[in-house]
Amino acid sequence: MYLCLLFNCLTMEKRPLILLSNDDGYMAPGIQILIEVLRPFGDLLVVAPHSGRSGMSGAITVKVPLNLILVTEEEGLKIYRSNGTPVDCVKLALNQLCKDRKPDIVFSGINHGTNSSVAIHYSGTLGAVMEACMNGIPAVGFSLDDHTLKADFEPSKPFIAKIAAQVLKNGLPDGHCLNVNIPAIPILKGIRLCRQAKGRWVEEFDVRQHPNGGNYYWLTGHFQNHEPLAQDTDMFAMEQGYISVVPSQIDMTAYPLLEQMKSWNL
Amino acid sequence: MYLCLLFNCLTMEKRPLILLSNDDGYMAPGIQILIEVLRPFGDLLVVAPHSGRSGMSGAITVKVPLNLILVTEEEGLKIYRSNGTPVDCVKLALNQLCKDRKPDIVFSGINHGTNSSVAIHYSGTLGAVMEACMNGIPAVGFSLDDHTLKADFEPSKPFIAKIAAQVLKNGLPDGHCLNVNIPAIPILKGIRLCRQAKGRWVEEFDVRQHPNGGNYYWLTGHFQNHEPLAQDTDMFAMEQGYISVVPSQIDMTAYPLLEQMKSWNL
Numbered sequence: 173m174y175l176c177l178l179f180n181c182l183t184m185e186k187r188p189l190i191l192l193s194n195d196d197g198y199m200a201p202g203i204q205i206l207i208e209v210l211r212p213f214g215d216l217l218v219v220a221p222h223s224g225r226s227g228m229s230g231a232i233t234v235k236v237p238l239n240l241i242l243v244t245e246e247e248g249l250k251i252y253r254s255n256g257t258p259v260d261c262v263k264l265a266l267n268q269l270c271k272d273r274k275p276d277i278v279f280s281g282i283n284h285g286t287n288s289s290v291a292i293h294y295s296g297t298l299g300a301v302m303e304a305c306m307n308g309i310p311a312v313g314f315s316l317d318d319h320t321l322k323a324d325f326e327p328s329k330p331f332i333a334k335i336a337a338q339v340l341k342n343g344l345p346d347g348h349c350l351n352v353n354i355p356a357i358p359i360l361k362g363i364r365l366c367r368q369a370k371g372r373w374v375e376e377f378d379v380r381q382h383p384n385g386g387n388y389y390w391l392t393g394h395f396q397n398h399e400p401l402a403q404d405t406d407m408f409a410m411e412q413g414y415i416s417v418v419p420s421q422i423d424m425t426a427y428p429l430l431e432q433m434k435s436w437n438l
Numbered sequence: 439m440y441l442c443l444l445f446n447c448l449t450m451e452k453r454p455l456i457l458l459s460n461d462d463g464y465m466a467p468g469i470q471i472l473i474e475v476l477r478p479f480g481d482l483l484v485v486a487p488h489s490g491r492s493g494m495s496g497a498i499t500v501k502v503p504l505n506l507i508l509v510t511e512e513e514g515l516k517i518y519r520s521n522g523t524p525v526d527c528v529k530l531a532l533n534q535l536c537k538d539r540k541p542d543i544v545f546s547g548i549n550h551g552t553n554s555s556v557a558i559h560y561s562g563t564l565g566a567v568m569e570a571c572m573n574g575i576p577a578v579g580f581s582l583d584d585h586t587l588k589a590d591f592e593p594s595k596p597f598i599a600k601i602a603a604q605v606l607k608n609g610l611p612d613g614h615c616l617n618v619n620i621p622a623i624p625i626l627k628g629i630r631l632c633r634q635a636k637g638r639w640v641e642e643f644d645v646r647q648h649p650n651g652g653n654y655y656w657l658t659g660h661f662q663n664h665e666p667l668a669q670d671t672d673m674f675a676m677e678q679g680y681i682s683v684v685p686s687q688i689d690m691t692a693y694p695l696l697e698q699m700k701s702w703n704l
Contacts, residue, residue: 230495237654363704367691388503419695425633429685
């Protein structure tokens with residue numbers, strides 16, 4: 173199936189322009205895999221942080237100026253790095269490098285570490301995706317549930333190609349994007365459409381004493397899934413060996429609560 | 439009405455514990471106003487960035503350790519500052535300062551500048567709110583549509599008290615929070631429940647030449663409202679002189695798209 177879609181891309185009059193970013197930096201293995209998998213689909217423009225910017229969420233840089241440096245350029249592939257956040261990178265790409273031609277699609281990742289459940293709110297990878305989404309561009313964030321540099325991205329490759337081909341074919345409605353999370357296992361069972369699991373991070377600080385007195389705090393902790401048995405969630409799918417795809421949206425309005433609050437007489 | 443609710447708070451057996459944060463720093467006029475307005479409602483714990491951290495969204499600090507420094511302590515009011523982001527401040531407060539007693543409510547702001555529409559995704563003020571929300575605590579972000587230090591918060595005071603009293607009385611459902619935006623005008627017409635307006639930031643960089651060659655980029659631009667005539671949006675309400683209250687949620691799953699995508703055969 174995705175080979176047919178790939179064939180469509182290859183034979184299109186104009187190859188799609190695909191913007192890539194991430195939050196682990198332009199040299200991270202994850203984005204190199206994304207370049208490798210997506211290169212047949214279109215012309216790639218990579219604009220990514222010059223080094224790791226994990227946990228940057230949708231942060232933008234307002235107090236210092238940004239740079240934007242061409243790292244490499246070859247047929248069908250340009251790579252830029254920036255001192256900005258993932259969101260800054262997408263903004264720089266759209267405003268400075270894509271004035272004449274808007275990207276057809278934006279992919280972010282592959283993140284080293286999961287961004288399932290509420291991690292979507294902390295993730296720089298997903299920050300880049302949201303930024304594309306706000307600019308009316310279909311966007312997908314990919315994350316692998318392995319923080320280490322030796323993470324094995326091989327099993328995910330055909331699935332990433334399949335998802336990419338489908339999004340290139342079908343597009344996504346305005347203001348919508350996909351949050352894709354991949355278990356770090358050698359044999360993936362397939363892809364599941366899911367909702368975001370409820371949960372939170374707990375026990376989050378490692379407290380140490382400064383040699384000159386006073387404490388300092390390292391952010392740490394573990395994730396607590398509040399609904400481990402809910403089969404329609406991203407975390408459940410991943411635990412079962414599936415790649416989770418959570419269709420997500422920019423509009424955070426809680427419509428049912430909006431109705432309920434009409435009785436508050438504000 | 440809110441005076442009655444305030445009376446309830448004053449006569450409660452145990453005064454509510456109210457956690458305050460912001461993204462403009464603990465010394466910003468906006469948070470001082472919040473302290474002034476909310477002090478009669480309960481015991482206040484302020485944990486806020488030591489200086490401005492605008493545009494920090496839901497960012498967390500993972501590469502450097504955090505500090506947490508007591509600035510002042512008096513009856514019913516403790517103020518701490520930290521080098522962390524707004525989200526870090528809430529995490530530090532909940533994990534280090536509130537181990538024995540969880541805050542009953544979290545307020546963030548008053549932000550110097552609006553956080554209506556998609557600004558909810560960039561805002562550090564709302565990042566703090568989301569963090570509280572993820573931890574099961576009712577939370578409200580307040581923002582005034584004036585970036586300057588001489589912003590006039592006076593007209594907003596009775597409305598902030600009213601909203602605070604109502605949230606203390608009614609609570610909020612788990613995973614939900616309020617994004618409150620206040621027009622910078624001398625006479626406010628009232629409060630409106632709204633949805634998040636669709637829009638985006640455009641023309642976002644001021645490009646300058648570095649003395650040693652190459653360009654650098656200042657993030658700038660203006661907001662484009664994509665639905666200026668939609669009367670149920672936060673931006674419309676504000677333009678009409680009303681305070682907008684957008685009930686918002688942690689769950690970003692796009693349920694209708696999830697259904698549609700079942701035909702994709704992923």
